[in-house]
Amino acid sequence: MSLQMRDCAVHSGWINLGEPHGQVIPPVFQPGWPTNFQRFCGPPIPCAVSLFNNVFDRVFINLDADTGPTWWSGPYTDPTIDLQLTATNNTFRGGWLSVEPINASAGNWVFENNFFDQTIFAQDQYQPLDYGYNAYWYAAGSDIGVGQTNRLIQSTNNDGYTDGQHEVSLSAAPVFTNGPLGNFYLDTTQSPWSQLYGAGWGSPADVGLFHFTSRVDQKKEGPDPAWGEPPGHNINIGAHYVALGSSGQPKDSDTDGIPDYVENWHGDGNYQVHTDTETDWQTAYTASGVFDPTNSIYADTDLEGDGLPGVAENLFGTNPLVSDNPLDLTKIALPRVFTGAARFPLPIPPALDGGFSAQLSVSGQPAAASVLKANSEWTVQWDTTLIANGVYWLGVDLVAQPEGDTITCPGKLVTVSNAICFPDGLLLAGDSLYINPQTVYANGTWAMQITDDQGNLFASLTGKVDANGFFIDPTTSAQGVSLSLLDDQGAPLPSDYYTAQITAYADPASGAPGGRGTGTKVFAVEKKWTRPGQWVIAYQNLFTGSSSGSISTVSIMSAAVSDVYGNNAFKGYTPPVFEANLSAGENGPEYTVEFLGNTASDWANFVGYLLQSGTRNLFYLGHCDITRAGGTLGNSGNPSQSTDATYLESTSVLNNTNNPNVGLLFRHPYRFVFICGCSSAKTDLPIAFGIPKVTMPSAQFANDYGLSPRAFLGFDSDNGFASKVDSSIMAGNLAAFLTTFWSVWTTPSTTGQMQTLQQAVDAAKKADDQVRKPLFEKKLEPHIFGCPDLYFNR
Numbered sequence: 001m002s003l004q005m006r007d008c009a010v011h012s013g014w015i016n017l018g019e020p021h022g023q024v025i026p027p028v029f030q031p032g033w034p035t036n037f038q039r040f041c042g043p044p045i046p047c048a049v050s051l052f053n054n055v056f057d058r059v060f061i062n063l064d065a066d067t068g069p070t071w072w073s074g075p076y077t078d079p080t081i082d083l084q085l086t087a088t089n090n091t092f093r094g095g096w097l098s099v100e101p102i103n104a105s106a107g108n109w110v111f112e113n114n115f116f117d118q119t120i121f122a123q124d125q126y127q128p129l130d131y132g133y134n135a136y137w138y139a140a141g142s143d144i145g146v147g148q149t150n151r152l153i154q155s156t157n158n159d160g161y162t163d164g165q166h167e168v169s170l171s172a173a174p175v176f177t178n179g180p181l182g183n184f185y186l187d188t189t190q191s192p193w194s195q196l197y198g199a200g201w202g203s204p205a206d207v208g209l210f211h212f213t214s215r216v217d218q219k220k221e222g223p224d225p226a227w228g229e230p231p232g233h234n235i236n237i238g239a240h241y242v243a244l245g246s247s248g249q250p251k252d253s254d255t256d257g258i259p260d261y262v263e264n265w266h267g268d269g270n271y272q273v274h275t276d277t278e279t280d281w282q283t284a285y286t287a288s289g290v291f292d293p294t295n296s297i298y299a300d301t302d303l304e305g306d307g308l309p310g311v312a313e314n315l316f317g318t319n320p321l322v323s324d325n326p327l328d329l330t331k332i333a334l335p336r337v338f339t340g341a342a343r344f345p346l347p348i349p350p351a352l353d354g355g356f357s358a359q360l361s362v363s364g365q366p367a368a369a370s371v372l373k374a375n376s377e378w379t380v381q382w383d384t385t386l387i388a389n390g391v392y393w394l395g396v397d398l399v400a401q402p403e404g405d406t407i408t409c410p411g412k413l414v415t416v417s418n419a420i421c422f423p424d425g426l427l428l429a430g431d432s433l434y435i436n437p438q439t440v441y442a443n444g445t446w447a448m449q450i451t452d453d454q455g456n457l458f459a460s461l462t463g464k465v466d467a468n469g470f471f472i473d474p475t476t477s478a479q480g481v482s483l484s485l486l487d488d489q490g491a492p493l494p495s496d497y498y499t500a501q502i503t504a505y506a507d508p509a510s511g512a513p514g515g516r517g518t519g520t521k522v523f524a525v526e527k528k529w530t531r532p533g534q535w536v537i538a539y540q541n542l543f544t545g546s547s548s549g550s551i552s553t554v555s556i557m558s559a560a561v562s563d564v565y566g567n568n569a570f571k572g573y574t575p576p577v578f579e580a581n582l583s584a585g586e587n588g589p590e591y592t593v594e595f596l597g598n599t600a601s602d603w604a605n606f607v608g609y610l611l612q613s614g615t616r617n618l619f620y621l622g623h624c625d626i627t628r629a630g631g632t633l634g635n636s637g638n639p640s641q642s643t644d645a646t647y648l649e650s651t652s653v654l655n656n657t658n659n660p661n662v663g664l665l666f667r668h669p670y671r672f673v674f675i676c677g678c679s680s681a682k683t684d685l686p687i688a689f690g691i692p693k694v695t696m697p698s699a700q701f702a703n704d705y706g707l708s709p710r711a712f713l714g715f716d717s718d719n720g721f722a723s724k725v726d727s728s729i730m731a732g733n734l735a736a737f738l739t740t741f742w743s744v745w746t747t748p749s750t751t752g753q754m755q756t757l758q759q760a761v762d763a764a765k766k767a768d769d770q771v772r773k774p775l776f777e778k779k780l781e782p783h784i785f786g787c788p789d790l791y792f793n794r
Contacts, residue, residue, distance in 0.1 A: 002048050007242075009055040009182060017049065018064040044082035048106065051087040053209065055184050055239045056095060064100035085109045089200070089207060091184055091239035093117040093176075101127040101155075108161070111152060113200035113207065115238030117174055121149045129155050133201040135168035135237045137192075168195050168237065177216050180248060181241040185216040200235035208267030211251065211260045211281075212240035219243070220251070222269045227251060256284035256292040257321040258303060263292070293320040307410040312398065327358075327396045327409040334394075337415045338384045346371065346378040346396065359682060361395045361408075362387060366682075366693060368425060371396075384416045385519065388423040388438060391415050397682070419517020420504055425694045428666070429485060429498065429523045431706030436480035438469045439504035439517060446471050447503045448481065452495035459483055465504060480704065485525060497524045497665070524665040526690075528708050533616020533671055536609045610654060616671040618689065621738075624677030624714075633675070633685075656690040666690035672757075672790065673712045676738070680714030681783035691786045698787040711757050711786035740764040745792045758788035 003017075047065075065083045084106040097119055101109040111131040118139040123129070131152045138150040154163045174192045179185040186193055196214075203222075204210045210222030214236045220228035220243045221235060227243065242261050245251045250259035256279075263281035264271060271280040279286040279295050286292055293303060298310035298320065306325040313320040326347045334344060346358065360369040360380050369382035380396075395411030420439050439446070443465060450459040461481060463474040470479045485493050499522050506515045609615060624633060655667035669690025686693050691712040698709035745760035755763070761782045 004050045004052070005054050006050070006052045007054070009057070009184075010059050011057045013059055015056075015059060015061045018062055044080055044105075046082045046105070047084075049083060049085045051085075051090055053088070053212070053239055054090045055182065056090060056092045057184075058094040059092075060096045061092075062098045064098060065102065082106075087111045087114055089113045089209065089235065089237075089239060091115045091117070092119045093184075094119065096120045096122070098122040099129065099152075100124045101129045103128055113202075113235060113237050115174070115196065116151070118143075119150075120144060121152060122147060123149065123153055125153050125155050127155060128161075129163065130161055131163050132165045132167065133199065133237065135170060135196055135199065137170045137174050166199075166201070168199055170195055179216045179241065180244055184239055185241065186214050186236070186238065188215055188217070196237045198229075198234040198236060200237045202235055203233065204229070204235050205268040205270065207235045209235060209240050210267050210269035211243055211264060212267075213243040214238055214240045218245070218251075224253070224269070226253065253282050254280070254284045254292070258292055262301075262303070307408065309407060312407045315398075325409055327398070329394060329396065329412040330410055332412075334412060334414065337417050338382070339416075339418050340384060342380075342382045342384050344380050346380060348373075348378040358396060358398050361397050361411075362392045364393070364395075368693075385418050385421045385521075386423075386425040386427075387416060387421065389417050389421055389440065418519070420502055420519035422521065424696065426692050426696070426705065427521055427523050428692060428705060428707065429525045430528050430708070431484070431486055431492070432704075433483045433485055433498055433523055433525075434480055434704045434706070435471070435482075435500055435502075435521075435523070436704070437471050437502055437504070437519070439465055439471075440469060441465060441504045441506040441515075441517065442467050442469045443507040445505045445507075447505075449501045450483070451499050451501075452493075453497050454495070458495070458498060471504075482704065485706070492525070492527060495525060497522055499523075526666045526669060526707060528706065529616065529669075529671075534612065534614045535617040535619070536606070536615055537619045538606050538609075539621040611668075613668070616669075618670060618673045619676070620674070621676040624675055624680040624683065624685070633677070654688060654690065656688055669708070669710060671708065671710050675712070675714045676734075678715070681712075681716050681785070683714075685714070686712040686785045693785050695785060695788060698789050701787055709787045709790055711784055711788065711790040713757065713761065713782060713784055716781045716783045737764045740766075754791045754793060756789045756791060757784060 049063075049065075063085060065081050081102070082105050083102050084104040085101075087110070092114065094117065097116075099109075099121065101124065108128040108130045111129070112133050114134045116134060116136045118137055120139050120143060129152065134152065136151050141150075144150055151167070152164065170192045172191045174196075175187040175190040176183060177185050177187045186196060188197075200207070204212070204220075205222060210220070210224075212221055213219055214221075218227070221233070221240065222228045223231040223233065227245075242250050242259070250261060252258065253260050256263075258279070258281075260281040261267065263279050264274070265278065266274055269281075271278055271282070271286075277297065279292040279297055284292055286297075287295060294310070294314070296310070299314075300309050300311070302309050303320050304323050306323040307328060308316065308318065308320075308325045310320055312318075316326065318324045318326070332344070332347065335342075348358070358371040358378070360367040360371060360382055367382055368386040369380055371378065371380050373379075392414055393411050394414045396409045398407040398409070417440075419441070420437050422436065423438055424436050433450070435448070437446075446463055446465055448459070448461045449457065450461070452458050461474065463481070464472045466472055466479070471481055472479065473481050476482070485495075487493060499520065502519045502521070504517050508515075610618065620633060622633065654670075656665070656669060667690075673686070673689045673691060675685055684693075689712065691710050701707050701709045741760050741764035744755050744763045745757060748754055761784065765782065
């Protein structure tokens, strides 16, 4: 695990940093151990814990993350969890602290500058622990049990470090005083103050608490000419609070509206060594003519806590220092309980005609909703029946261009309550019509009238509801109602869609008021395909050798698709960059590669390849424009660089639509689509390629719904691919990701098994170029819609 606690206050309770009770993590397999142990063993697990500037008030803390050395005994004494821990400038009042250190590869555990007020210790002195510059007001001897102490003690592991130097034993009980931010300010008029003042290791700049204080008079720790301690002052022992000005707000030396501790977030008071990541806390115009709150340094920072980072404030034209987020759902009049097809306005400024896309999220996941603009007004349309009843966190996510930043606005808890709902969220039929409703009338009964697209009665059914509210098939007794859509010869029936009118009845014994609920849903029919289909691979030149070191888009594509074309399924051919026509039908060439330049003919060829009836797979590396409804490939500002592949338009390129009357209507669904572009998973491009925005196993997709399994892979991107990081960093890590992904997905493992799509993505996420920053440090998180267990060759 990795845990950072900073500037926190914990009052009472337990913090248990340890392995699950009665369980241990086995170490590296040792000679002579039973062979069946080997599958449980592995190398030490690296992790780190940092406790910095916190208050632990009467908290019982157990720091025992590893039982390897004591549990396994014998020849194996190394830790099985390689955890380093540092605890700096914390205040512990009362409570209990159990410490079982680890000989971590990153160094010994460290405790320094901490203040322990009557804390009881249980420490393994045979394990290495570095400590010093801590202060103690000792617990009474009558409170100390067997094996316990009233302070940290020196370890006996002979690591060459002399522990316990510069420890402070207070001569009188500490006196804490209440202040504007907490109850653990130090009283500067009482005698213990002189023993804690300046008694810690390092200067305030060394520790990172330059703009903080432990005094109720708000004097800064750092040598601030106006408000700080004198130069040469060492840090005070114990926890600190942000230093406040006379107004009660954090001190702001240059009066630009940004607190000093935010501008100098490194906490050392020295802007000159952080010019690329900070603004100068002593001047309001760090860049000439640019007021600091509007500086691009704060593009990802929400300065006033209204949910809008700087890039969004710039987009909306709002004040970065005023809480004025127009999409704060807590300030919008919304019902507490949603039912049926909900509709509500979003107060997006009318002047905003582009530059972003918006989507509704439900507990962090995309909702079955559309965000539309008409007559300068933005409206959300949300079918609440496509999720289970319950309490959800409702929010609005904006994706801004050109950076691709995702802006998550403050949300609101709401309740969804429908008499009948469809938790699968999939209203689509293939060889069979599978209807899987859930009702609030558990243990009741149901009735269903199903008609075809001509209004003719197709089926009239009744059945029972189980204890969880799901409909039970009267023929199979399985959950959900399943009807074949094939005739006696196995050919598909002609109807394009079926309408189900559903009624659920309460169990009379339940005494439920009302006694029944109704709902109507339309299920579009998709014609099933049998072959994996042909591939189209297309790319734009996102990177060049001059902008990304030695890595170019051509080299990325060559490395990434060589595994695909080198696979037996593609006859071992690794093609150069070329244009080739696809033959019509299922038996045409199995691949084509298209370079998408700035000419309309490139994109016309690309669209032509997509439309071939045998095409079922697409790998696209290039721009993804989310500023247009639904999302487009290419740059929508240049009509020659856009496929217009969006289902929200009257027609889409592939004729896959979300018809307002019929719902999902897929005429040319794809088997696999990987849109490697900014925020592609934040768009409706999955629908444009006939892939529902749901997630379920392939077996359920095929067996229950009679549909061909499929998947869409895209990115939930907070940044553009190259706009916010050095293009060589992004290109290198993208190349590592793509190469690993294709290699793992297209190649059998050592056991001969093919890997699933999810397994390939997981492996690729670990393939960051170690020389450069990890790709996913910038939150280009892959997202799968459809079937995560899809195989490359099935």
